[in-house]
Amino acid sequence: MKSVDRNTRAQIERLHGGIDEAARAVREAHANLSEGIAELFGPLEEAVGTYNEQVADYNDLLDDVIGRIDGFLDGKSQRWHDAEKGTPWLSWKDELDGKRLEAVEVPDMPHVPDPYVVQPEELPSLTVEDWE
Secondary structure, rough: OOOHHHHHHHHHHHHHHHHHHHHHHHHHHHHHHHHHHHHHHHHHHHHHHHHHHHHHHHHHHHHHHHHHHHOOOOOOOOOHHOOHHHHHHHHHHHHHHHOOOOOOOOOOOOOOOOOOOOOHHOOOOOOOHHHH
């Protein structure tokens, strides 16, 4: 057999067209998905940035309070520090020092692998030349 019949050839052409159209739809859907993920990450990045600013302000305030406690404690004698009056101040300072918050990182944006779909030029033509 040197060639396929006319009916088979028509089926091949129809399937080639369908595969090409479906592959184009897959590539477009993949591009839309990647775009959608990127759009969703914008608000997340902004929210994390705002959160981290608030955390930094909070930690700065803690540093200020701890600094003031240190300044107060520096003016007191060692005996005062060791007495009942000094113990609550040192405990409070240690407690505040343990209340620091950590900034958070934006998670990596998920990567959606590009699906491999056949390109139109890669489809076999199944014409007479292919059979010779």
